[in-house]
Amino acid sequence: MQPTLATDRLILRPFHLSDAEEVQRLAGDFRVAEPTANVPHPYADGAAEEWIATHAKSFESRSSIVYAVSLIGSGRLAGAIALSQISTTHSRAELGYWIGFEYWAQGICSEAARGMIQYASNELGLTRIDCRCLARNNGSARVMEKAGFLREGHLVKHVNHRGQYEDILVCGLTLPARSNPATTE
Numbered sequence: 330m331q332p333t334l335a336t337d338r339l340i341l342r343p344f345h346l347s348d349a350e351e352v353q354r355l356a357g358d359f360r361v362a363e364p365t366a367n368v369p370h371p372y373a374d375g376a377a378e379e380w381i382a383t384h385a386k387s388f389e390s391r392s393s394i395v396y397a398v399s400l401i402g403s404g405r406l407a408g409a410i411a412l413s414q415i416s417t418t419h420s421r422a423e424l425g426y427w428i429g430f431e432y433w434a435q436g437i438c439s440e441a442a443r444g445m446i447q448y449a450s451n452e453l454g455l456t457r458i459d460c461r462c463l464a465r466n467n468g469s470a471r472v473m474e475k476a477g478f479l480r481e482g483h484l485v486k487h488v489n490h491r492g493q494y495e496d497i498l499v500c501g502l503t504l505p506a507r508s509n510p511a512t513t514e
């Protein structure tokens with residue numbers, strides 16, 4: 330079972346189908362979707378339900394682990410954070426996230442990232458986390474920097490992002506190895 334994680338102000342928990350309407354509202358905001366590689370825009374009816382329905386299987390196979398970022402106290406959903414492309418062979422995964430516009434600039438993503446990094450290190454035994462964003466995505470770059478990621482590369486015109494060729498910032502975080510390595514694939 331996917332564990333629930335707690336940080337000072339947040340609960341990171343699995344998504345429920347009952348979150349779908351709020352996911353569609355938050356991720357359906359173009360300001361949230363635009364810089365991401367995976368959030369569609371417009372965000373169609375039913376897309377959130379479909380996305381949430383994939384999470385249990387992905388967790389079972391440890392291919393990706395998705396968490397709802399919710400606020401302690403109110404329980405309100407603020408965003409999503411995930412480890413994807415989890416590899417046992419290389420003990421690494423890729424970190425991705427989005428936070429609803431009304432919750433920006435309150436340190437929520439940074440706090441969620443710290444929680445996920447701890448989980449990745451302590452529970453999954455990962456020794457490296459990759460994270461990449463559009464080079465112009467200053468908010469995401471700052472989240473990575475604050476979480477301790479190193480800037481490792483700048484890929485020029487690397488992606489066709491919503492019709493424009495754009496540069497990508499590549500960041501990496503190494504974590505201490507533990508004696509019994511990861512059991513995820």
Ligand SMILES: CC(C)(COP(=O)(O)OP(=O)(O)OC[C@H]1O[C@@H](n2cnc3c(N)ncnc32)[C@H](O)[C@@H]1OP(=O)(O)O)[C@@H](O)C(=O)NCCC(=O)NCCS
Pocket residue numbers: 360361362364365366425426427428429432433434435436437438439440461462463466467468469471472475
């Ligand atoms: C990027 C994003 C996740 C940041 O979430 P957040 O909860 O607002 O981030 P935090 O509050 O933890 O901010 C971390 C730092 O980034 C800074 N920051 C946030 N947005 C910024 C922006 N647009 N430009 C410059 N700095 C920004 C904050 O000021 C803070 O730095 P500080 O502590 O030195 O003041 C959020 O803006 C978002 O969801 N954007 C759209 C989706 C997206 O870009 N996802 C990542 C795709 S790779």
